[in-house]
Amino acid sequence: xxxxxxxxxxxxxxxxxxxxxxxxxxxxxxxxxxxxxxxxxxxxxxxxxxxxxxxxxxxxxxxxxxxxxxxxxxxxxxxxxxxxxxxxxxxxxxxxxxxxxxxxxxxxxxxxxxxxxxxxxxxxxxxxxxxxxxxxxxxxxxxxxxxxxxxxxxxxxxxxxxxxxxxxxxxxxxxxxxxxxxxxxxxxxxxxxxxxxxxxxxxxxxxxxxxxxxxxxxxxxxxxxxxxxxxxxxxxxxxxxxxxxxxxxxxxxxxxxxxxxxxxxxxxxxxxxxxxxxxxxxxxxxxxxxxxxxxxxxxxx
Numbered sequence: 001x002x003x004x005x006x007x008x009x010x011x012x013x014x015x016x017x018x019x020x021x022x023x024x025x026x027x028x029x030x031x032x033x034x035x036x037x038x039x040x041x042x043x044x045x046x047x048x049x050x051x052x053x054x055x056x057x058x059x060x061x062x063x064x065x066x067x068x069x070x071x072x073x074x075x076x077x078x079x080x081x082x083x084x085x086x087x088x089x090x091x092x093x094x095x096x097x098x099x100x101x102x103x104x105x106x107x108x109x110x111x112x113x114x115x116x117x118x119x120x121x122x123x124x125x126x127x128x129x130x131x132x133x134x135x136x137x138x139x140x141x142x143x144x145x146x147x148x149x150x151x152x153x154x155x156x157x158x159x160x161x162x163x164x165x166x167x168x169x170x171x172x173x174x175x176x177x178x179x180x181x182x183x184x185x186x187x188x189x190x191x192x193x194x195x196x197x198x199x200x201x202x203x204x205x206x207x208x209x210x211x212x213x214x215x216x217x218x219x220x221x222x223x224x225x226x227x228x229x230x231x232x233x234x235x236x237x238x239x240x241x242x243x244x245x246x247x248x249x250x251x252x253x254x255x256x257x258x259x260x261x262x263x264x265x266x267x268x269x270x271x272x273x274x275x276x277x278x279x280x281x282x283x284x285x286x287x288x289x290x291x292x293x294x295x296x297x298x299x300x301x
Contacts, residue, residue: 009041011197013067013074014186016048017059021066022245023259024201024231030260030282031228032199033072038288044193045074049082050180069250070257071275079193081185088180091188091218092141092173100217101143101173104128105136115169119162119206124169141174143184143214150209155226157202162209171210187211191220202227231263254278 013032015025036043045067047060064078095101106127115122124142132138145164153159162168173184190198190211205227215222248256254271257278261268266285268278 009036009039009197010044010194011036011041011199012044012046012190012193012195013072014046014048014189014200015063016051016054017056017063018051018054019056019059020062020247022247023256024245026066026070026248026256027231027260027263028201028228029067029072030070030257031264033279034283034286035197035199035226035288037283038286039197041197042075044076044079044195046079046189046193047081048182048185049080050182050185066248066250069275070248070253071279079189081180081189084185084189084192085180087188087192088185091184095143095173095217096141098217099144101141102128102170103132103138104140104142104170104172105132105138107139118169119167122169123166124171126170129170139176140172142170143173143217145170145213150212152208152212152222152225154205154208155224156229157205157227160205160208162206164209164213168210173214183207183210184214187214187218187220190223191215191218195223196221197226198223199226199228201230203230257282 011032013029015021015029021029033043035041045064047063049055049060060080067074092101104124104127106124110127111124112122114125114127117123127133128136128142129144145168147163147165149161149163151159151161164171171183172181175181208225208227212222214220253275254273257275258268258271261278261282264282266282269281273281
């Protein structure tokens with residue numbers, strides 16, 4: 001009997017338009033692109049524009065121009081999360097109707113006063129799990145968790161297991177300001193776009209069990225995951241827009257790509273090459289098995 005066909009590889013790069021791409025985000029885009037192309041797969045771009053107060057006008061278009069300037073062409077139309085609000089609301093309603101989501105009236109200060117520290121801050125103490133207390137109004141929407149281990153084999157980091165109830169707690173899927181939380185939006189959109197492989201920074205590793213929990217509750221397939229090491233500054237802090245990492249210079253795409261390939265330990269060729277040549281050379285040397293990336297975090301410079 002023939003083995004069932006595996007789904008075709010579909011990956012994605014999903015930046016937030018809170019500013020232009022910096023070197024660290026260019027590295028993330030290149031790794032994602034290389035992994036997809038090495039598998040003869042589809043590479044999509046999704047703009048995570050769900051937080052208007054933090055977004056920078058024109059940043060989304062500038063990000064797309066930077067990708068094109070660096071030869072990182074995507075497949076199909078760009079998906080903007082701001083067009084997907086009904087899908088997120090439907091998913092929340094599905095969870096609510098089945099008793100997996102509930103209203104929470106707690107403030108951050110109240111949670112901090114009662115909670116113990118977990119993997120990523122205070123573990124929600126379950127104050128509103130059985131219903132809002134007297135005098136409280138709904139603020140956020142939370143999803144119920146359990147302590148059965150949620151495990152996955154990351155392609156770069158190996159086995160990862162979390163017990164959500166004790167390490168994270170019931171987490172937010174709609175924020176107090178009414179905006180959809182990242183954890184829900186990314187799960188709904190990965191399913192919508194048929195994403196089979198998620199390649200992203202190790203700073204999001206702890207989010208994956210939460211997303212797998214939501215995938216299970218919503219009946220979605222679970223992608224394969226690869227969490228790569230991130231670019232650090234000279235003080236050992238991850239490059240980010242919050243730490244004012246400088247924007248990638250679109251006037252020097254070859255130089256930028258050669259720096260990226262150097263960081264990844266790949267041969268991009270000589271400075272006189274074109275963008276396409278650099279990417280082709282790096283792709284030829286890219287090894288997509290379990291650990292294609294450096295064995296330790298490397299700082300820029």
